[in-house]
Amino acid sequence: xxxxxxxxxxxxxxxxxxxxxxxxxxxxxxxxxxxxxxxxxxxxxxxxxxxxxxxxxxxxxxxxxxxxxxxxxxxxxxxxxxxxxxxxxxxxxxxxxxxxxxxxxxxxxxxxxxxxxxxxxxxxxxxxxxxxxxxxxxxxxxxxxxxxxxxxxxxxxxxxxxxxxxxxxxxxxxxxxxxxxxxxxxxxxxxxxxxxxxxxxxxxxxxxxxxxxxxxxxxxxxxxxxxxxxxxxxxxxxxxxxxx
Amino acid sequence: xxxxxxxxxxxxxxxxxxxxxxxxxxxxxxxxxxxxxxxxxxxxxxxxxxxxxxxxxxxxxxxxxxxxxxxxxxxxxxxxxxxxxxxxxxxxxxxxxxxxxxxxxxxxxxxxxxxxxxxxxxxxxxxxxxxxxxxxxxxxxxxxxxxxxxxxxxxxxxxxxxxxxxxxxxxxxxxxxxxxxxxxxxxxxxxxxxxxxxxxxxxxxxxxxxxxxxxxxxxxxxxxxxxxxxxxxxxxxxxxxxxxxxxxxxxxxxxxxxxxxxxxxxxxxxxxxxxxxxxxxxxxxxxxxxxxxxxxxxxxxxxxxxxxxxxxxxxxxxxxxxxxxxxxxxxxxxxxxxxxxxxxxxxxxxxxxxxxxxxxxxxxxxxxx
Numbered sequence: 001x002x003x004x005x006x007x008x009x010x011x012x013x014x015x016x017x018x019x020x021x022x023x024x025x026x027x028x029x030x031x032x033x034x035x036x037x038x039x040x041x042x043x044x045x046x047x048x049x050x051x052x053x054x055x056x057x058x059x060x061x062x063x064x065x066x067x068x069x070x071x072x073x074x075x076x077x078x079x080x081x082x083x084x085x086x087x088x089x090x091x092x093x094x095x096x097x098x099x100x101x102x103x104x105x106x107x108x109x110x111x112x113x114x115x116x117x118x119x120x121x122x123x124x125x126x127x128x129x130x131x132x133x134x135x136x137x138x139x140x141x142x143x144x145x146x147x148x149x150x151x152x153x154x155x156x157x158x159x160x161x162x163x164x165x166x167x168x169x170x171x172x173x174x175x176x177x178x179x180x181x182x183x184x185x186x187x188x189x190x191x192x193x194x195x196x197x198x199x200x201x202x203x204x205x206x207x208x209x210x211x212x213x214x215x216x217x218x219x220x221x222x223x224x225x226x227x228x229x230x231x232x233x234x235x236x237x238x239x240x241x242x243x244x
Numbered sequence: 245x246x247x248x249x250x251x252x253x254x255x256x257x258x259x260x261x262x263x264x265x266x267x268x269x270x271x272x273x274x275x276x277x278x279x280x281x282x283x284x285x286x287x288x289x290x291x292x293x294x295x296x297x298x299x300x301x302x303x304x305x306x307x308x309x310x311x312x313x314x315x316x317x318x319x320x321x322x323x324x325x326x327x328x329x330x331x332x333x334x335x336x337x338x339x340x341x342x343x344x345x346x347x348x349x350x351x352x353x354x355x356x357x358x359x360x361x362x363x364x365x366x367x368x369x370x371x372x373x374x375x376x377x378x379x380x381x382x383x384x385x386x387x388x389x390x391x392x393x394x395x396x397x398x399x400x401x402x403x404x405x406x407x408x409x410x411x412x413x414x415x416x417x418x419x420x421x422x423x424x425x426x427x428x429x430x431x432x433x434x435x436x437x438x439x440x441x442x443x444x445x446x447x448x449x450x451x452x453x454x455x456x457x458x459x460x461x462x463x464x465x466x467x468x469x470x471x472x473x474x475x476x477x478x479x480x481x482x483x484x485x486x487x488x489x490x491x492x493x494x495x496x497x498x499x500x501x502x503x504x505x506x507x508x509x510x511x512x513x514x515x516x517x518x519x520x521x522x523x524x525x526x527x528x529x530x531x532x533x534x535x536x537x538x539x540x541x542x543x544x545x546x547x548x549x550x551x552x553x554x555x556x557x558x559x560x561x562x563x564x565x566x567x568x569x570x571x572x573x574x575x576x577x578x579x580x581x582x583x584x585x586x587x588x589x590x591x592x593x594x595x596x597x598x599x600x601x602x603x604x605x606x607x608x609x610x611x612x613x
Binding site for chain 1: 262263266267270271274275277278279281282285368372381382385386389390392393394396397398399400401403404405407408409410412413416417419420421424464467468470471474475478481485529532533
């Protein structure tokens with residue numbers, strides 16, 4: 001009797017173990033989940049490069065449109081200074097540019113000092129170049145595409161999560177993780193959207209700041225010209241002096 | 245200039261040259277301009293005194309003269325009948341003088357007016373070219389003016405450096421301004437101008453940037469006021485000449501009214517006015533020239549004080565001086581005539597003869613030239 005009982009117990013354990021073995025040994029027909037992978041990252045990288053291309057294009061256009069007249073008005077070579085300070089991404093280094101422009105203009109033959117005018121204008125053009133990369137039509141297009149990519153990514157994650165919920169051959173923990181992933185990616189997507197908007201607001205603020213800076217510089221230039229021309233005017237009057 | 249600035253040559257060869265070129269161009273042009281002004285004054289005199297306006301005024305003067313001649317003749321005839329022969333004959337000098345002067349569109353009067361002008365102008369030239377301690381009034385005046393102008397130019401160029409926030413840029417700006425001030429300085433600077441240049445040079449004086457700016461910068465308002473004051477003085481100088489021309493233009497009317505028996509003889513009033521305006525010119529030139537000589541010799545100059553002295557106070561002073569001198573002569577003549585009229589015939593005769601002699605002498609001198 002005692003032996004029979006013992007046999008029964010061990011047979012049950014054995015059976016359970018066999019069941020477990022069978023269950024666990026069943027081939028896990030794991031689904032290969034499409035990640036979007038290469039496409040997704042390539043898209044992001046392209047967007048990134050386009051941003052700098054846009055800025056670079058603006059800079060080269062600004063050199064032709066704005067810097068050249070400035071050069072002619074102050075009789076100095078600024079393109080050289082701008083070109084020398086260009087970084088690997090094509091945008092001039094504002095600090096290096098300022099320095100080399102200052103050096104170029106340190107000995108000026110013109111009566112009206114134009115260092116500040118030139119350096120500030122170049123700073124403004126660089127600011128506007130980066131602003132243009134975000135705010136131009138292409139920049140807006142790119143922002144929209146970025147958001148589209150993000151949206152797709154979030155949607156893909158959510159779909160994965162839903163599919164995970166209906167998967168039977170897995171543990172509940174994994175399902176919960178999949179659900180959390182979906183939520184996190186949703187949050188990340190909305191953050192990406194916020195950041196894109198922030199970038200636009202920031203660039204708009206920068207554009208307005210360059211306008212304010214232009215206004216102040218214009219006033220300073222007017223005051224400078226007034227001072228210098230008072231001197232010239234006095235010389236003109238005084239050199240007429242003659243007793244007759 | 246344009247070609248060079250395109251290349252990079254300008255950096256070395258034309259450094260600071262632009263301001264110098266500009267300044268010397270302004271100086272040359274202005275000097276030429278003032279030369280043209282004083283030359284064109286001669287033409288103005290010729291044009292006015294031989295033009296249609298003078299003829300018209302001469303005709304008006306002749307009309308006056310004919311009218312007053314009738315009154316004069318009546319008066320003279322009355323005197324003749326009353327037995328005052330001697331006085332009356334000396335009085336006849338006036339109608340003869342008036343007729344001579346106004347005949348042929350007052351050509352004699354215009355010539356003698358020009359003669360009087362050239363007399364005063366010769367005195368004027370002698371005064372201006374006379375050297376007072378190695379420098380003539382003209383040279384001193386022009387030197388001081390040119391130096392104040394260059395100083396103001398330097399101050400104006402330096403003033404813009406105060407607005408530069410970047411220390412490096414400010415230093416560059418000050419250096420450029422100082423170099424430009426030196427480059428555009430007039431040759432042979434006086435001691436006061438040299439002092440000014442030295443006060444700008446931070447290296448020489450061991451000054452820092454702030455001191456340079458402090459000593460070099462002047463309020464734009466003050467500088468403009470200086471320009472205005474000097475311009476005022478020059479405008480006065482021009483207008484004195486114009487006034488002189490105008491006075492000369494009124495000559496025929498004064499001569500025409502001379503025969504009027506009442507009051508002062510108009511020709512004397514006119515002559516005194518004419519000489520008074522000439523005196524204004526002389527006084528102005530002497531006062532400004534002496535102030536300039538003072539400044540050059542003292543080696544110290546405050547441009548603002550000079551501008552007030554030369555631009556504003558010298559015209560006022562010269563007006564007062566000339567008015568005083570004119571008034572003194574006028575009063576003297578009036579006294580002579582009133583005295584002569586109140587006294588008996590002998591005195592009257594003596595006074596009239598004296599006047600006639602003086603006038604005759606003056607005119608003979610003028611016409612003789």
